[in-house]
Amino acid sequence: xxxxxxxxxxxxxxxxxxxxxxxxxxxxxxxxxxxxxxxxxxxxxxxxxxxxxxxxxxxxxxxxxxxxxxxxxxxxxxxxxxxxxxxxxxxxxxxxxxxxxxxxxxxxxxxxxxxxxxxxxxxxxxxxxxxxxxxxxxxxxxxxxxxxxxxxxxxxxxxxxxxxxxxxxxxxxxxxxxxxxxxxxxxxxxxxxxxxxxxxxxxxxxxxxxxxxxxxxxxxxxxxxxxxxxxxxxxxxxxxxxxxxxxxxxxxxxxxxxxxxxxxxxxxxxxxxxxxxxxxxxxxxxxxxxxxxxxxxxxxxxxxx
Amino acid sequence: xxxxxxxxxxxxxxxxxxxxxxxxxxxxxxxxxxxxxxxxxxxxxxxxxxxxxxxxxxxxxxxxxxxxxxxxxxxxxxxxxxxxxxxxxxxxxxxxxxxxxxxxxxxxxxxxxxxxxxxxxxxxxxxxxxxxxxxxxxxxxxxxxxxxxxxxxxxxxxxxxxxxxxxxxxxxxxxxxxxxxxxxxxxxxxxxxxxxxxxxxxxxxxxxxxxxxxxxxxxxxxxxxxxxxxxxxxxxxxxxxxxxxxxxxxxxxxxxxxxxxxxxxxxxxxxxxxxxxxxxxxxxxxxx
Amino acid sequence: xxxxxxxxxxxxxxxxxxxxxxxxxxxxxxxxxxxxxxxxxxxxxxxxxxxxxxxxxxxxxxxxxxxxxxxxxxxxxxxxxxxxxxxxxxxxxxxxxxxxxxxxxxxxxxxxxxxxxxxxxxxxxxxxxxxxxxxxxxxxxxxxxxxxxxxxxxxxxxxxxxxxxxxxxxxxxxxxxxxxxxxxxxxxxxxxxxxxxxxxxxxxxxxxxxxxxxxxxxxxxxxxxxxxxxxxxxxxxxxxxxxxxxxxxxxxxxxxxxxxxxxxxxxxxxxxxxxxxxxxxxxxxxxxxxxxxxxxxxxxxxxxxxxxxxxxxxxxxxxxxxxxx
Numbered sequence: 001x002x003x004x005x006x007x008x009x010x011x012x013x014x015x016x017x018x019x020x021x022x023x024x025x026x027x028x029x030x031x032x033x034x035x036x037x038x039x040x041x042x043x044x045x046x047x048x049x050x051x052x053x054x055x056x057x058x059x060x061x062x063x064x065x066x067x068x069x070x071x072x073x074x075x076x077x078x079x080x081x082x083x084x085x086x087x088x089x090x091x092x093x094x095x096x097x098x099x100x101x102x103x104x105x106x107x108x109x110x111x112x113x114x115x116x117x118x119x120x121x122x123x124x125x126x127x128x129x130x131x132x133x134x135x136x137x138x139x140x141x142x143x144x145x146x147x148x149x150x151x152x153x154x155x156x157x158x159x160x161x162x163x164x165x166x167x168x169x170x171x172x173x174x175x176x177x178x179x180x181x182x183x184x185x186x187x188x189x190x191x192x193x194x195x196x197x198x199x200x201x202x203x204x205x206x207x208x209x210x211x212x213x214x215x216x217x218x219x220x221x222x223x224x225x226x227x228x229x230x231x232x233x234x235x236x237x238x239x240x241x242x243x244x245x246x247x248x249x250x251x252x253x254x255x256x257x258x259x260x261x262x263x264x265x266x267x268x269x270x271x272x273x274x275x276x277x278x279x280x281x282x283x284x285x286x287x288x289x290x291x292x293x294x295x296x297x298x299x300x301x302x303x304x305x
Numbered sequence: 306x307x308x309x310x311x312x313x314x315x316x317x318x319x320x321x322x323x324x325x326x327x328x329x330x331x332x333x334x335x336x337x338x339x340x341x342x343x344x345x346x347x348x349x350x351x352x353x354x355x356x357x358x359x360x361x362x363x364x365x366x367x368x369x370x371x372x373x374x375x376x377x378x379x380x381x382x383x384x385x386x387x388x389x390x391x392x393x394x395x396x397x398x399x400x401x402x403x404x405x406x407x408x409x410x411x412x413x414x415x416x417x418x419x420x421x422x423x424x425x426x427x428x429x430x431x432x433x434x435x436x437x438x439x440x441x442x443x444x445x446x447x448x449x450x451x452x453x454x455x456x457x458x459x460x461x462x463x464x465x466x467x468x469x470x471x472x473x474x475x476x477x478x479x480x481x482x483x484x485x486x487x488x489x490x491x492x493x494x495x496x497x498x499x500x501x502x503x504x505x506x507x508x509x510x511x512x513x514x515x516x517x518x519x520x521x522x523x524x525x526x527x528x529x530x531x532x533x534x535x536x537x538x539x540x541x542x543x544x545x546x547x548x549x550x551x552x553x554x555x556x557x558x559x560x561x562x563x564x565x566x567x568x569x570x571x572x573x574x575x576x577x578x579x580x581x582x583x584x585x586x587x588x589x590x591x592x593x
Numbered sequence: 594x595x596x597x598x599x600x601x602x603x604x605x606x607x608x609x610x611x612x613x614x615x616x617x618x619x620x621x622x623x624x625x626x627x628x629x630x631x632x633x634x635x636x637x638x639x640x641x642x643x644x645x646x647x648x649x650x651x652x653x654x655x656x657x658x659x660x661x662x663x664x665x666x667x668x669x670x671x672x673x674x675x676x677x678x679x680x681x682x683x684x685x686x687x688x689x690x691x692x693x694x695x696x697x698x699x700x701x702x703x704x705x706x707x708x709x710x711x712x713x714x715x716x717x718x719x720x721x722x723x724x725x726x727x728x729x730x731x732x733x734x735x736x737x738x739x740x741x742x743x744x745x746x747x748x749x750x751x752x753x754x755x756x757x758x759x760x761x762x763x764x765x766x767x768x769x770x771x772x773x774x775x776x777x778x779x780x781x782x783x784x785x786x787x788x789x790x791x792x793x794x795x796x797x798x799x800x801x802x803x804x805x806x807x808x809x810x811x812x813x814x815x816x817x818x819x820x821x822x823x824x825x826x827x828x829x830x831x832x833x834x835x836x837x838x839x840x841x842x843x844x845x846x847x848x849x850x851x852x853x854x855x856x857x858x859x860x861x862x863x864x865x866x867x868x869x870x871x872x873x874x875x876x877x878x879x880x881x882x883x884x885x886x887x888x889x890x891x892x893x894x895x896x897x898x899x900x901x902x903x904x905x906x907x908x909x910x911x912x913x914x915x916x917x918x
Contacts, residue, residue, distance in 0.1 A: 015433045022433075026442065029449045129321075136581075140574035142525055144532050145548055145566035148555060156556055202690040208646055209685075210705045210756070211678035214670075224695045243438030247529050261441045262533070265448040273445055281436040288435075300740040301694055 008292060012285040016278070020071060023277040024064050027270040036268045037080055054080075067274070076275035081267045086275045090257055094279075097249070097256035101242045103172050104179030109234060112184050113227075116191025120226075121218060123196055131192070135185035147178045147251045164253035175252045179245065183237045190233055194226030201225075228298045232291035239284035325582025331575025339395050342388030348372070350389045351540050354380035362560055374564060377547070378554060386542035387568060393543050394524045394572060397458055401523035402516050404462025409469025410512060414500060416470070417477030427474065434467050443526065444535045452538035457530060461523050472515045476508040510587035517580030521573045528569055544569050597622045597764055597796050598643065601657040605635070605642045607650050611869060612638040614820035614877075620764065625790055625797045627807045627828075630817035633866060636800045637686075639817070640766050643798075644683050645673045661763060679709040682757035686769040688749035692741035698752055699737030705759040717759075724755040728785055747778035754785065758793070768800045783810055804847055808832060813901065816840050819866055819877035824904035836896070836904040836911065838882045876906070884908055 027033070034051035035042070042050070051057045055066070070077065076086035119131040154161045154174060161174050198204060199222050207221045246258030253259070257276060264272035296302040343350065354376070361368050362375040362383065369375075374383035416427030446460045480486060486503050494502075528545030530536030537543035539550075544565040551561030596619035605613035613635040620626040628636045642653040643665070658665045660681060665673070677683070685691045693701060702724075703717035712720070718737060725733035728751045741749060750770060757765055767786070771779035787810055789795055801807060807814055807828065814831045816824040816839065824837040835841045845860035864881035876893050879885040888907050897903050898910035 011429070011432070014429070015436055018429075018433045019436055022437070026445055027449070029446065136574060136577055137570070139577060140521070140570045142528050142532075142545070142548075142566065142569050142573075144529055144545075145562065145569065148548070148552065148562055149566070152555060152559055202685065202687055203693040205646060206685065206691045206753070207693070208674075209644060209677055209683040210708070211674045211676065212704065212708055213674065216704075216708075221693055221696075225693070228695075244440050246438070246441050246444065247533065250533060258441070261438075262444065265445050265535070268449070277438060277441060277445070280438040280441065284436045284438075299695070301742045 004292065004296065005289070008289050012289060015285055016282055017068070019281040020068055020274075020278055021064070023274045023281075024067060026277065027274050028060070033270060071275070071278060076278075077271040079264070079272050080269045081264075082269070082272075086271050089260060089272060090275060090279055093255055093257045093260050096254055097242060097245055097258060100172060100175055100179060100245060100249070100254060100256060101238055103176035104241050105183065105234060105238045107176055107180035108183040108187055108237070111180065112187035113191050113230065115184075116188045116230075117195055117218065117223065119188070119192040120195030120199065128192075131188065135188050138181060139185040141181070143178050143182050144247050144251050146181055147174070147248060150174045150177065171252075171254065175248050175254055178248050179241055182244070183234075183241060187230065187234065187237065191226065191230050194229055195222055198222040198226045228295060231298060232295040235287045235291035235294060236284075239287040242283055243280045322582070324578045325586065328575045328578025328580075328582055331571060332579055335391050335572050335575065336395060338388050339391040342391070343385060346382070346385050346388060348382030348385040350381060350385035350542055352381060356380065359554065359558055359561070361558065362564070365560065375560070377561065378550060381542075383564065386547060387544075387564060390542045390544045390547060390565065391568070391572070393454070393537060393541060394527070394569070397454070397461070397527045397537075398520040398524045398576075400458040401461040401465060401527075402520045404458065405464075405466040405519060405523075406469050406512070406516060408463070409466030410473045412466070413470040413473025413475075414477045414504060414508075417474035418481055418500060418504065420478075424474075427470065431467055431470050434464070437464070439464050440526070440529060443530055444533060447530065447535040452535060454537055454541070457527055457536055461526060465519055465523060465526070468515050468519060469512065472511050473508060476511045477504055480504055480507045510583075514580050514584045514587070517576050517583065521576040521580070524569070524576070525573060595659075595662065596620055597661055598798065599657060599659050600639075600643065601655060603639060603642060603653065603655040603658060605638050605647065605651060605653045607648075607652075609871060611820060611871065612651075613642065613653075614869065614873075616815075616817065616820070616822045618815040618822055618825060620796055620798050621813075622763075622796055623790070623794055624812040625787070625799060625810050627799045627801055627811035627814045628817060628822075629801055629804065629807050629814060631802055631866065634817045635820040636802075636817045637768050640683065640768050640798065640800050644677060644681065644766060645670070646677075646683070675709065678705050678757075678762075679760045680762050681764045681766065682760075682762040683766040683768065684750070684753045684757050684770050686772050688746050688753055688773065691753060692749060694741055697738050697740055698744070702752070702756045702759060705756060709760045720759060721755070724758055725752070727758075727789075728752075728755045729781070730755070746774055747781065750774060750778075750782060751785070754782075754789075758789070758795075761793070762795070764796045764798065766798045766800075769802070770799075771806065772801075772803075779806075786810065804843065816843070819869055821877060821905065823878070823906075824902075826898070826902040826904075827900070830899055830902050834898065834902075834911075836898045836902070836908075837878075837906050838884060838908070839878050840904070842881075 032047075034047050034054065034056045037054065038047045038050040055063065058066075067077070074087055076090070078084075079086050079089055082089055115131055115134075119128045122128050151174065161170055164171075195218075199218075204217060204222055207217045212221070242257075244258075245256060246261055248254070249256045249259040250262050257279065260272065261276040261280075263269070264276065348371070357369075357372070357376050357380040358378055360372050360376045363370075363373050365375075372382050372384070374387060377383055377386065412427050412430060416424040443457075443460050443464060447456060450456060481504065486499060489499050489503050527536055527543065528548070531543040531545030532549045534546075534549060536545060539546060547565040548562045551558075551565075555562045598618075598620040600619070601617045603613055603616040604611065616635065616639050618626070618628065628639065630636045638647070638651075641647050642651075643658065643660075645665070645668075647653060653666075655666060660676070663676075668676070692698070699718055699721055702721040703714055706712045706717035706720055707714060721737065722733040725736055730736055730748060730751050736744070736748075736752070741752075744752065754770075765786075770786075771782050774782065783806065786797060786799075790797055799806070799810065811828045813827050814825070815822045816831075816837065818839045824831070824835070824840045826835075831840065832844065835844050839862070842860070842862040846862065848859060862881055867877060867880055869877060874892070875890040876882070876885070879889040882889070886907075893905045893907060895903055895905055896908075896910060
């Protein structure tokens with residue numbers, strides 16, 4: 001298993017380097033950065049001063065390696081607009097994004113797993129079809145729209161939850177619900193199909209032949225096997241959630257990393273944009289590695305040999 | 306198989322024939338509306354009339370017969386905008402799928418067919434693509450280079466090819482070892498011939514299913530981008546943009562965001578129903 | 594004297610198809626009873642129906658189905674579950690997939706005892722070790738903590754047998770337990786079953802398609818064809834004087850030294866097993882039988898050919914007639 005981890009880490013590092021390259025190229029897309037930073041009213045002389053000050057007069061490759069070198073030790077440079085180091089900015093916002101992600105994932109699992117089990121155990125009945133329909137509708141609803149609807153219903157009419165900002169745990173409820181919403185359809189379907197496959201397997205027939213109770217067969221024997229892919233996919237889903245949190249954070253004005261990305265795009269704050277892309281990618285890579293480890297831990301067949 | 310590759314091959318749904326028919330009906334109606342709607346509706350979606358702002362739709366008080374779905378905050382006819390928006394959504398969906406399909410299928414088929422180093426590179430590309438936060442990067446591209454329909458399509462097309470690649474690769478691997486491919490080899494067929502004549506037709510059904518799912522995803526993503534102001538530029542009435550414009554009034558006139566939102570959900574649902582129905586119809590079960 | 598397991602006219606349908614169209618057999622206490630027939634004849638389904646383990650969509654009905662005096666047909670699911678694994682156990686054909694890969698061998702064995710007899714986990718594991726030794730598994734304490742994928746096919750089947758014996762059942766239903774195993778392992782398993790039967794007084798209902806196994810271990814045999822039991826006899830009588838044309842055909846297919854001659858073709862039964870549509874009447878074998886006539890399309894009488902030897906055919910018993918060469 002150690003070999004597995006080492007190998008995946010090596011690949012992950014390579015991926016991270018590639019993403020770094022892409023992120024670097026991304027911010028150079030708009031052409032001359034110095035002009036963007038200096039602003040529309042700057043003179044040619046101003047632009048040259050800016051260029052020198054931000055090291056933008058150096059050859060592109062030097063700029064790139066400089067950035068990569070510093071990024072590897074966690075130095076993402078200074079933000080152009082916030083008076084702070086990029087690393088600090090991200091570090092300050094990260095807890096919020098992580099909290100949001102975990103809340104969303106927990107809610108998603110709490111809903112998906114029982115729903116998936118129910119649909120599988122009542123396969124092809126109206127319950128199963130209802131669950132299927134629900135997941136289909138759920139997948140079709142745009143998350144930002146759902147956010148607005150929840151704001152109107154829960155925030156305005158019922159007045160039970162705040163509609164923006166951070167501060168109390170209540171601020172995470174609606175965003176958490178919307179985030180969970182994006183993951184529930186896939187997780188439910190995965191649980192359902194995993195359970196159906198498990199319940200049709202030979203070892204479940206053996207369990208029934210042993211006279212075990214139905215509850216024990218479903219929740220111990222079948223679920224234990226069906227859950228393996230669900231758990232590892234959940235880790236990956238968390239990665240997607242964190243990466244896609246930008247929309248939800250923006251709608252709810254939650255000052256997380258996604259919102260930071262949004263603000264820095266609006267302000268052409270390139271170091272921040274680069275760093276946010278890299279950090280989110282690194283988190284995703286880490287989570288997929290975690291997913292593989294979880295898989296190996298949970299499935300005895302992968303553990304030995 | 307590593308986790309990110311597993312994610313893309315999601316389990317199939319049991320959508321009955323009714324679901325498939327409903328899906329086709331929905332998409333058909335919206336496509337017809339997109340093609341002919343604005344020709345049939347007298348109002349122009351771009352003409353502003355500040356004296357007629359925020360007239361409610363026909364089921365509410367204060368509505369006017371010449372504006373069936375009311376008007377938006379700049380007095381533009383809502384129905385006309387909605388119908389035009391369908392055109393935008395469908396256009397973006399189709400164009401994106403074509404672009405991402407070309408990229409993803411090429412990569413997947415090459416990787417699945419040749420294996421070895423080429424496959425390693427393809428897998429690496431897929432893993433890298435999956436690590437990238439798509440919405441953020443799409444926003445950054447548009448933010449840095451300016452909004453525009455073409456740019457949105459290009460960006461989404463360059464970002465959404467992963468599922469195509471994964472499915473193309475997996476199915477190519479399965480098909481590559483089948484007897485009729487070996488027979489073609491023995492008959493002396495060249496590699497391009499085999500790829501085009503033997504492999505592609507047999508993986509096409511799987512890819513058609515992926516195409517519908519990716520189209521739905523592209524439409525939702527474009528709506529999110531436009532909602533955030535970095536997608537299709539105004540005055541083009543992208544549904545996402547309409548929701549964003551209505552956000553400021555949503556507490557008083559909720560219908561401003563309800564209508565385009567429902568339209569989006571219905572269109573995406575329809576496309577997904579078609580996709581899952583296709584999956585059942587073509588007998589393409591969950592890939593192992 | 595009533596038998597341990599009595600089945601009379603069992604019918605099993607899946608949707609519209611009849612998998613079992615009238616199976617009747619008795620398993621006496623302490624005997625090994627083989628239910629033999631080719632693939633698709635319904636023998637496995639019969640076993641599953643007895644254990645109430647039919648897949649979804651399967652319906653069973655019978656004139657009588659009783660186990661040690663208890664009517665199995667009227668039992669609720671929960672009551673049946675209390676009998677399964679406890680007084681009636683079943684082992685299956687595929688040892689490779691019949692054990693749960695996520696749990697240790699020990700825990701899977703122990704849970705049977707804790708479930709039915711309320712034993713503590715420690716006691717259950719002790720019994721598991723004892724039984725594993727009984728069935729010839731080496732180093733049983735070590736096996737407790739192992740996972741199924743760490744064991745070979747033969748070992749897994751032994752674990753299945755030991756697991757089936759945890760609660761000291763009266764009847765063991767074995768569905769082709771050796772089909773998926775190597776020939777040498779087959780022999781070992783069969784020997785094991787015979788030993789257990791002797792030492793524990795176990796009754797065994799053994800499903801198989803292999804006449805060789807029947808000859809080796811069976812006390813009595815029921816021959817099944819197209820969903821019906823067509824002949825029942827003590828083993829010796831079946832081999833010596835088979836009555837039903839299908840049984841005779843089966844036995845003539847087995848090349849026997851002395852009977853098979855170099856210039857003669859090997860025996861075979863012409864035709865294929867028919868698909869039985871609803872409303873079928875008469876003998877299912879008639880399309881392949883050399884002796885069929887018009888009466889075979891109607892109800893077939895059950896004839897007696899000797900002590901505990903009966904068969905379903907219009908033909909009169911032909912005692913001690915040698916099989917065609």
